[in-house]
Amino acid sequence: MKINKNFNERQIELLEKIDIDINKDYNEKTLEQLEDLVYDTMMDNLDEKQDFTPLAEEYEQILDIIVEIENNL
Numbered sequence: 863m864k865i866n867k868n869f870n871e872r873q874i875e876l877l878e879k880i881d882i883d884i885n886k887d888y889n890e891k892t893l894e895q896l897e898d899l900v901y902d903t904m905m906d907n908l909d910e911k912q913d914f915t916p917l918a919e920e921y922e923q924i925l926d927i928i929v930e931i932e933n934n935l
Contacts, residue, residue: 863887863888863889864885864887864888865884865888865893865928865931866884866885868927868931869884869924869927872920873920873923873924873927876917876920876921876924877900877924880899880900880903882896882899882900888931890932890935893928893931893932893935894932896928897925897928897929897932900921900924900925900928901925903921904918904921904922904925905918907921
């Protein structure tokens, strides 16, 4: 399934920054892999106190969209 329509331009830009091709077809397994990659990126962008930075919050929003897509399969 194509999921690119679920993301705005900024979110697609952020996904491309971490080498994710949002235009390919995704299935349940590849969505889980995508979720893991975005989660890891979100965690990598916490500050030194492990608090969310604005960039981590943007990846969290992307993660929320991915989870919503998975839940609607």
